[in-house]
Amino acid sequence: DSGVTQTPKHLITATGQRVTLRCSPRSGDLSVYWYQQSLDQGLQFLIQYYNGEERAKGNILERFSAQQFPDLHSELNLSSLELGDSALYFCASSANLLSGELFFGEGSRLTVL
Amino acid sequence: QQQVKQSPQSLIVQKGGISIINCAYENTAFDYFPWYQQFPGKGPALLIAIRPDVSEKKEGRFTISFNKSAKQFSLHIMDSQPGDSATYFCAASISGNTPLVFGKGTRLSVIA
Numbered sequence: 001d002s003g004v005t006q007t008p009k010h011l012i013t014a015t016g017q018r019v020t021l022r023c024s025p026r027s028g029d030l031s032v033y034w035y036q037q038s039l040d041q042g043l044q045f046l047i048q049y050y051n052g053e054e055r056a057k058g059n060i061l062e063r064f065s066a067q068q069f070p071d072l073h074s075e076l077n078l079s080s081l082e083l084g085d086s087a088l089y090f091c092a093s094s095a096n097l098l099s100g101e102l103f104f105g106e107g108s109r110l111t112v113l
Numbered sequence: 114q115q116q117v118k119q120s121p122q123s124l125i126v127q128k129g130g131i132s133i134i135n136c137a138y139e140n141t142a143f144d145y146f147p148w149y150q151q152f153p154g155k156g157p158a159l160l161i162a163i164r165p166d167v168s169e170k171k172e173g174r175f176t177i178s179f180n181k182s183a184k185q186f187s188l189h190i191m192d193s194q195p196g197d198s199a200t201y202f203c204a205a206s207i208s209g210n211t212p213l214v215f216g217k218g219t220r221l222s223v224i225a
C-alpha cells in the first residue's frame with residue numbers, strides 16, 4: 001500500500017460528459033502528480049501541483065483541469081469526454097520537490113462509451 | 114516527442130534466466146534514472162534508481178547499468194522468477210526536481 005488513495009476505481013460514462021477524479025496523497029506529501037496510462041502511450045505526465053500551486057504542466061488537454069486543495073488532496077476534472085479519453089488515470093505524490101521517488105495510487109479506470 | 118525510448122515492448126524469459134530491458138534518453142540534462150515495476154491492477158512502484166555519477170547500481174537481483182556517453186541505461190534482472198512478471202517502466206528527470214518522463218513500458222513474463 002503506497003498510502004495514496006484514488007477514487008473512484010472505475011468509472012463508466014458517455015461521450016460529452018464530465019467527471020471528477022479524486023486523489024489523497026500520502027500523509028505529509030506536498031507534491032501531487034497526475035499521469036494518464038494508455039496501452040499505446042504508456043505513462044503520460046499531465047500536471048503537477050505543489051502545496052496548492054500548479055508546478056508543471058505536461059500533455060494535458062484544455063478540456064482537462066486540476067487543482068490541489070488546502071488539505072493537499074487533488075482533483076482532476078475531465079470534461080467534454082471523448083472515446084479516446086478512456087484510460088487509467090494515476091495520481092502520485094512525493095514528499096517535496098527534490099524527492100525523486102513517486103508513490104502511485106492504484107488508479108482510476110475511465111471508460112467513455 | 115518521446116524523450117525516453119524503451120525496448121523491448123514485451124519479453125518472455127525462462128525461470129532462472131536474465132531479463133534485460135533497455136532505455137535511451139535524449140535530454141542530457143536528465144540526471145535521475147529510476148525503474149518502476151507495475152503489477153496488474155496496481156500503480157507503478159519504485160524498484161531501483163541511479164544517478165549518473167556511477168555506472169552501475171545493484172540491489173539484490175536487480176541491477177541498473179548506466180552509459181552516460183551513449184545516453185542509455187538498462188535494467189538487468191538476474192535469476193528471474195515468475196513473481197517478477199510485471200510491466201517495467203524506465204524514467205528520467207532532472208535532479209528529481211522535474212516530473213518523471215516515462216518510457217512506454219516492457220511487459221515481462223517469466224515462465225517456469
